[in-house]
Amino acid sequence: MSQAWPEMEEQTLPAEFAHEEESIKITGFWMFLVTDVLIFASLFSLYAVYAGRMGGEPNPATFFHLGPALAETLLLLTSSFTVGLAIWFMRRRQVGAMTAWLVATLVLGATFVAIEAREFLGDIQSGYTWHQSAFLSAFFTLVGTHGAHVTFGILMALTLLIQVARRGLTPVTARKLYTFSLYWHFLDVVWIFIYSVVYLGGRLG
Amino acid sequence: MPAFVPYLLHTLFPPTVLRPTEIGADVLIVATGVIIVTVLTRQKKWGWLWREWLTTVDHKRIAVMYLIAAIAMLFRGGVDALMMRTNLALPSVHFISAEEYNEVFTTHGTIMIFFMAMPLIFALFNAVIPLMIGARDVAFPRLNAVSFWLFAFGALLFNISFVVGGSPNAGWTAYPPLTELAFNPGPGENYYFLALFISGIGTTITGINFLVTILRMRAPGMTLMRMPLFAWTTLCTSALILFAFPPLTVALGTSLLDRLFHASFYTLGHGGMPMMYVNLFWLFGHPEVYIVVLPAFGIFSEVVPTFSRKPLFGYTAMVVSVVAIMVLSYGTWVHHFFTMGAGPSVNVFFGLSTMLIAIPTGVKIFNWIFTMWGGRIRLTVPMLYQLAFIPTFVVGGATGVLLATVPVDYQLHNTYFLVAHFHNTLIGGTVFGLLSGLYYWWPKMFGYKLDERQGKWAFWLFFLGFWVTFGPQYLLGLEGMTRRLWTYPLGLGWHALNLISTIGAYGMGAGFVVLVYNVVWSMQHGERDLTGDPWDGRTLEWSLPSPAPEYNFARIPVVTERDAWWAMKARGETTAVRVRPDEISALELPRNSAMPFFLGLGFFVLGFGLTFRWWWIAGLGLAGILGAMLWAGFDYEDRKHVHAEEIRRIEAALGRLEA
Ligand code: HEM
Ligand SMILES: [Cu+2]
Numbered sequence: 089m090s091q092a093w094p095e096m097e098e099q100t101l102p103a104e105f106a107h108e109e110e111s112i113k114i115t116g117f118w119m120f121l122v123t124d125v126l127i128f129a130s131l132f133s134l135y136a137v138y139a140g141r142m143g144g145e146p147n148p149a150t151f152f153h154l155g156p157a158l159a160e161t162l163l164l165l166t167s168s169f170t171v172g173l174a175i176w177f178m179r180r181r182q183v184g185a186m187t188a189w190l191v192a193t194l195v196l197g198a199t200f201v202a203i204e205a206r207e208f209l210g211d212i213q214s215g216y217t218w219h220q221s222a223f224l225s226a227f228f229t230l231v232g233t234h235g236a237h238v239t240f241g242i243l244m245a246l247t248l249l250i251q252v253a254r255r256g257l258t259p260v261t262a263r264k265l266y267t268f269s270l271y272w273h274f275l276d277v278v279w280i281f282i283y284s285v286v287y288l289g290g291r292l293g
Numbered sequence: 294m295p296a297f298v299p300y301l302l303h304t305l306f307p308p309t310v311l312r313p314t315e316i317g318a319d320v321l322i323v324a325t326g327v328i329i330v331t332v333l334t335r336q337k338k339w340g341w342l343w344r345e346w347l348t349t350v351d352h353k354r355i356a357v358m359y360l361i362a363a364i365a366m367l368f369r370g371g372v373d374a375l376m377m378r379t380n381l382a383l384p385s386v387h388f389i390s391a392e393e394y395n396e397v398f399t400t401h402g403t404i405m406i407f408f409m410a411m412p413l414i415f416a417l418f419n420a421v422i423p424l425m426i427g428a429r430d431v432a433f434p435r436l437n438a439v440s441f442w443l444f445a446f447g448a449l450l451f452n453i454s455f456v457v458g459g460s461p462n463a464g465w466t467a468y469p470p471l472t473e474l475a476f477n478p479g480p481g482e483n484y485y486f487l488a489l490f491i492s493g494i495g496t497t498i499t500g501i502n503f504l505v506t507i508l509r510m511r512a513p514g515m516t517l518m519r520m521p522l523f524a525w526t527t528l529c530t531s532a533l534i535l536f537a538f539p540p541l542t543v544a545l546g547t548s549l550l551d552r553l554f555h556a557s558f559y560t561l562g563h564g565g566m567p568m569m570y571v572n573l574f575w576l577f578g579h580p581e582v583y584i585v586v587l588p589a590f591g592i593f594s595e596v597v598p599t600f601s602r603k604p605l606f607g608y609t610a611m612v613v614s615v616v617a618i619m620v621l622s623y624g625t626w627v628h629h630f631f632t633m634g635a636g637p638s639v640n641v642f643f644g645l646s647t648m649l650i651a652i653p654t655g656v657k658i659f660n661w662i663f664t665m666w667g668g669r670i671r672l673t674v675p676m677l678y679q680l681a682f683i684p685t686f687v688v689g690g691a692t693g694v695l696l697a698t699v700p701v702d703y704q705l706h707n708t709y710f711l712v713a714h715f716h717n718t719l720i721g722g723t724v725f726g727l728l729s730g731l732y733y734w735w736p737k738m739f740g741y742k743l744d745e746r747q748g749k750w751a752f753w754l755f756f757l758g759f760w761v762t763f764g765p766q767y768l769l770g771l772e773g774m775t776r777r778l779w780t781y782p783l784g785l786g787w788h789a790l791n792l793i794s795t796i797g798a799y800g801m802g803a804g805f806v807v808l809v810y811n812v813v814w815s816m817q818h819g820e821r822d823l824t825g826d827p828w829d830g831r832t833l834e835w836s837l838p839s840p841a842p843e844y845n846f847a848r849i850p851v852v853t854e855r856d857a858w859w860a861m862k863a864r865g866e867t868t869a870v871r872v873r874p875d876e877i878s879a880l881e882l883p884r885n886s887a888m889p890f891f892l893g894l895g896f897f898v899l900g901f902g903l904t905f906r907w908w909w910i911a912g913l914g915l916a917g918i919l920g921a922m923l924w925a926g927f928d929y930e931d932r933k934h935v936h937a938e939e940i941r942r943i944e945a946a947l948g949r950l951e952a
Binding site: 116123124127131133134137138219221224229244250255 | 432502504505508509535540543550554555558576926927929
């Protein structure tokens with residue numbers, strides 16, 4: 089397929105879908121997301137079963153820090169909005185604005201990861217390790233897997249920024265940016281479940 | 294001698310890998326390796342191997358690589374089986390030790406399922422599906438190669454456990470606490486979890502790939518309800534993979550966290566629950582048995598119409614029953630542990646849901662029989678396997694329904710009755726199906742037929758050998774012989790049946806030898822397939838030359854009904870295979886890439902490092918993986934341009950260009 093981006097097609101379909109080949113890749117990405125949903129579903133099921141099975145933890149109710157978790161939630165929700173803006177500008181081929189919003193997304197994401205890492209370190213220093221109980225194993229693994237996904241997403245987007253800088257917006261880079269945004273929204277949704285089930289549920293339950 | 298040398302030697306070569314069988318294997322491996330290297334070097338074939346095969350992204354070549362690997366793994370799994378059967382041939386035979394028996398049934402089961410059945414299935418998916426639906430390749434050719442290399446390096450990692458460090462020994466299911474670090478400190482189970490984790494990622498990608506290929510790349514006019522049944526079963530198998538492998542990935546990953554990083558998911562202390570592992574494993578495991586048997590159903594649905602010269606009876610019912618089996622297979626997993634005490638209501642629910650699957654399966658059996666009814670049947674090797682499949686699978690299914698009856702299962706759980714049951718379905722269903730498909734599509738893959746007479750010898754050895762092996766095992770199970778039993782004393786009344794069973798197993802071993810001979814002989818002397826349609830086939834792959842050119846279709850066919858190729862032939866469109874020069878245009882084809890190979894290698898190094906907790910090696914592997922991914926991300930040259938002139942030349946050489 090040529091790298092050109094025909095004007096006519098652009099008007100009927102969003103940029104990332106304009107080429108059959110790229111559109112097929114987006115279908116594939118959705119399938120990948122299905123498997124990732126199921127990974128998280130399995131981890132959630134472990135967590136749900138283990139939620140009551142604590143070892144000698146000092147006090148489960150005070151284990152969850154709602155403040156930082158709320159901050160994380162706001163950061164990630166906002167970043168979902170900014171990545172949406174990035175795609176909006178991408179479709180209008182405003183590379184500058186697109187890049188700016190993507191960078192904003194990454195900054196928000198990195199802050200999220202930093203807060204989570206600090207929380208985890210704090211937990212470990214207070215003597216909560218995943219060796220201690222099945223509950224802590226499930227907690228660290230569920231939340232940590234999400235955090236690892238976010239980290240990976242940030243790295244992925246960094247390479248995307250380089251690719252866009254080098255090649256500009258082409259059908260290929262547009263598709264990659266779009267799939268990145270899907271991935272990012274997906275992580276946001278997973279986090280909402282983590283926040284409500286793990287943090288709010290843990291505090292209330 | 295530096296201090297680390299004895300440590301290294303002891304870690305890599307503990308006494309458990311210095312037993313006679315392991316040393317024998319070492320000799321065999323080194324000898325084969327030397328022969329391969331010498332031949333390749335003598336004939337100056339290294340560059341050819343690298344360019345044409347190891348870096349290929351062509352689905353037809355990937356199919357051949359899967360096939361070779363699967364046959365090698367069938368050999369390995371078969372040798373394991375014969376070792377077990379030798380030990381059980383007579384009372385108190387101590388041919389191998391109890392520890393070794395544990396390792397051998399573990400590697401046998403794991404290899405047969407994950408490294409024999411799965412790649413053989415993927416070999417046929419790759420060889421057939423794009424041709425059958427009128428596509429030029431799969432949706433993601435480079436990822437297809439990634440899948441293959443993840444499988445291949447996963448299989449390699451699993452297999453070296455035999456000679457380096459020690460084999461896993463907790464069964465193909467790897468339940469905790471048998472796998473808990475405290476009770477099983479060696480590297481064996483690390484090998485198991487890591488190898489399956491790595492090849493599992495590859496399998497998941499294959500599932501995605503074929504799902505998208507079938508959903509998005511069919512030829513114009515080929516609606517879903519005009520698709521050949523094999524495409525339907527591939528679609529459903531891929532969907533099953535998509536939904537079944539994530540729970541397995543989590544089960545394996547969390548077990549690894551327990552073993553390598555001291556988490557407490559399934560430990561006996563610290564609130565861990567081994568039963569959670571068992572649930573996750575079978576949430577994958579039951580759909581897995583349908584992942585390996587649905588393709589066989591699809592193969593028979595192609596073989597039977599072709600060799601009966603009739604359209605498939607009840608096409609719609611066949612599709613509905615495949616989809617029904619796919620959906621139902623998610624609701625039965627607890628039948629693998631009725632005896633763990635979930636309570637009567639839970640057990641009854643899962644017992645009934647299991648029996649329900651017999652209904653769509655029965656529909657399929659009847660439809661195959663009705664397809665044959667009144668047809669002009671040709672008893673070729675593929676058809677023989679189909680005819681052997683019907684009674685064999687029916688017995689396997691019936692004993693499955695027996696086992697789904699909870700009180701019966703309490704008696705028969707983990708006895709040889711179960712061993713006989715699942716071999717009945719795995720061999721009678723999956724293996725007979727795959728062998729049928731292999732003989733059927735072999736000419737399409739390689740351009741020559743496998744000799745029928747030799748094929749019939751192999752068939753009879755497999756078929757009769759199967760019943761001689763596993764028939765007696767039902768009786769042994771009823772007499773109380775438990776599975777995974779190393780040896781037994783005289784006086785329990787088991788010896789005669791066991792001896793018969795072992796004789797049967799050697800019969801199947803002989804069948805394998807004949808099969809390999811059949812392949813080697815036919816390479817030289819097999820009947821060449823010059824028409825591309827040696828069986829008078831019905832589906833689009835038979836409209837192409839054998840083997841098909843790299844781009845498959847010079848001109849994508851337009852489909853107007855089911856059995857598209859048969860219909861074209863019936864309408865007298867014998868020129869359908871010919872293309873006019875002006876119908877040929879230039880193509881963008883996928884370009885070979887070394888990235889998938891290196892990605893797989895990175896995973897192998899990571900897995901090896903983690904197995905022995907040599908973190909720096911693991912780090913090296915991880916760096917390799919990230920490097921390969923970066924490479925993939927920045928590589929925009931994944932297609933190559935092929936000029937129309939070039940394609941015209943190839944088509945002309947194939948005799949398919951109209952003057
Ligand atoms: C070639 C003929 C085969 C023979 C003679 C054979 C024989 C055996 C034997 C003796 C066992 C161990 C029984 C025990 O001690 O509990 C076994 C287990 C098993 N076999 Fe086979 N087998 C054959 C083919 C296959 C095939 C083709 C598959 C799968 C596609 C398969 C899958 C398994 C599995 C999953 C187990 C259970 C392993 C475990 O207990 O963890 N076998 N087989
Ligand atoms: Cu099952």
